[in-house]
Amino acid sequence: MSIDILEMLKEPRLVKVCAPMVRYSKLQFRTLVRQYDCDICFTPMILADSFVQSAKARDNEFSSNEGDEPLIVQFAAKNVHDFLNAAEMVAPYCNGVDLNCGCPQRWALKEGYGADLLKKPDLVKDLIYQVRNRISNPFTVSVKIRLLKDIYKTIEFCRILEKAGVSFLTVHARTPDMRNEPIDLDSLKLVRDSVKLPLIANGDVKNLESAEKLYRESNCEGVMSAKGILTNPGLFSGHSVTPLNCVQDWLDITSTIPTQFICFHHHLVFMLEKILPKKSRMFFNNLQNKTTVLEFLKDTYGIKPNINPKLLELTKCIFNIPNTKYNMCTVKDDDDLNINFLGNIFAES
Numbered sequence: 579m580s581i582d583i584l585e586m587l588k589e590p591r592l593v594k595v596c597a598p599m600v601r602y603s604k605l606q607f608r609t610l611v612r613q614y615d616c617d618i619c620f621t622p623m624i625l626a627d628s629f630v631q632s633a634k635a636r637d638n639e640f641s642s643n644e645g646d647e648p649l650i651v652q653f654a655a656k657n658v659h660d661f662l663n664a665a666e667m668v669a670p671y672c673n674g675v676d677l678n679c680g681c682p683q684r685w686a687l688k689e690g691y692g693a694d695l696l697k698k699p700d701l702v703k704d705l706i707y708q709v710r711n712r713i714s715n716p717f718t719v720s721v722k723i724r725l726l727k728d729i730y731k732t733i734e735f736c737r738i739l740e741k742a743g744v745s746f747l748t749v750h751a752r753t754p755d756m757r758n759e760p761i762d763l764d765s766l767k768l769v770r771d772s773v774k775l776p777l778i779a780n781g782d783v784k785n786l787e788s789a790e791k792l793y794r795e796s797n798c799e800g801v802m803s804a805k806g807i808l809t810n811p812g813l814f815s816g817h818s819v820t821p822l823n824c825v826q827d828w829l830d831i832t833s834t835i836p837t838q839f840i841c842f843h844h845h846l847v848f849m850l851e852k853i854l855p856k857k858s859r860m861f862f863n864n865l866q867n868k869t870t871v872l873e874f875l876k877d878t879y880g881i882k883p884n885i886n887p888k889l890l891e892l893t894k895c896i897f898n899i900p901n902t903k904y905n906m907c908t909v910k911d912d913d914d915l916n917i918n919f920l921g922n923i924f925a926e927s
Contacts (some may be wrong), residue, residue: 581648581673582716583618584745587776592793593617593800593815595748595778598652598676598722603650605641607845609831609889611807614824615815618648618800623678625691626655626664636897643890648659650720654691658708663721665709667897674718677705679901682724682754686884688788692742693724693754699735703742704729706780716881722780725753729765733772746776748802763795770797778802786816808848820849822879829875829883835892839868846871 587592596603596611598620621640628635642649643744651671655661665675672740679702681692697704702721710719721744726732736747740806749769751761761781772778776799783789783803793801808812810820817824828849832842847863865871876882 580716581624583648583650583673583718584716584776586617586648587746587778587799588911591712593778593790595800596620597780597802597804598623598650598678598807599804600842601841602808604841605643605646606828606831606835606837607808608646609643609835610824610828611811611814612645614812614817614829616807617814618650619646620651621651621672623652623654624664626660626755627774630660630667630900636667636895640668640671640895642893642895644893646893648673650674651674652678652722652846654678654681654686655705656690656695658705661705662708662712663900667899669713669717669781670773671893671895673716674720675709676720676722676748677702678722680722680724680750680754686836687754691740696723696726696735696754701736702735703738706739706742706744710745711890718880719750720744720746722748722750724750725762725765725769727755729768732765733769736773738770740775744775746778746799747773748778748780749798750780752781763792766798767795772878776800780804781809783813785810785813785818789814799816808845809851811849819852822881825849825875825879826867826881829872829881830886833883834840834886834889842868843871846875869875 584671594617596608596616596617596619600622603620603622611619629639640651649823651668651672653664653675655664655677661677668675669917679695680693683692686692687694696722706719706721720741749766751763751766752759766779778800779792779796779798783792783801784806789803791802797923803813812818812821812824829847843865850859850862862874865874
């Protein structure tokens with residue numbers, strides 16, 4: 579893929595980014611938000627070791643098409659071997675890879691992923707350096723972090739990564755212990771002033787106005803939304819709540835790209851959260867199959883799915899599998915890693 583993300587981040591405008599959300603930022607949702615002024619999309623966080631080890635994991639975790647760009651694939655990794663191999667495998671099908679250094683969920687910390695890496699700057703430096711030196715520009719190698727309680731350690735961490743050749747950073751302006759508290763804008767601004775590389779700001783982006791405000795106040799090159807864009811995929815195009823056209827587009831996309839019911843339904847649960855009356859919302863949220871969901875939408879809004887011939891076919895990904903001892907290993911299911919489908923996905927992914 580030839581799009582240069584760094585060139586995008588140099589443009590004198592707000593670059594709008596869809597966050598990596600566990601089980602939600604998949605191709606179908608990326609296809610939707612790209613129709614509503616989203617500039618860059620991340621995949622959900624993917625465990626790099628599982629991706630390298632298992633064809634099943636690759637099939638479950640990654641799909642794309644020719645229109646799915648610019649795209650950044652986010653990995654959870656804790657050694658150079660896994661991150662480098664995973665990055666080289668996806669490089670032909672994306673515009674960059676991102677290392678998750680912010681996930682605060684207990685399973686991630688226990689396994690040495692996510693925010694646990696904030697305590698290991700030398701390891702992260704090596705991860706970035708090795709991938710940066712194996713895959714040439716314009717392919718990006720980025721890191722998504724949370725703030726450390728000591729802001730000066732955060733700045734030191736970012737400077738180490740800058741020297742290692744990281745392309746850009748995404749900063750979720752909360753510490754790993756923070757959940758729904760307001761973001762720490764002052765600390766974010768200190769980080770911005772302390773490094774020269776592009777930054778994407780993340781946190782509390784609930785509508786276009788808050789995205790523009792964060793862009794102005796943080797002086798970052800881009801702004802990322804998670805919960806806000808999940809609840810309203812039309813957020814970056816200025817809609818205050820999910821427009822019905824967006825619901826229609828979701829029906830069309832998921833009728834063209836095969837989509838499991840739980841994914842199809844849960845996205846609609848989020849999209850309709852602020853536009854359905856409480857009683858109707860409770861009824862809709864408890865529907866158990868696609869037929870009843872479609873009947874509800876037809877009766878309530880007069881909309882039904884259409885096959886969209888403009889949607890591109892899935893890319894047939896042919897991965898260059900590294901010759902390692904892992905090839906015949908089995909991979910744990912997500913449930914074995916204590917990832918709850920409707921858990922606190924917005925803590926960070």
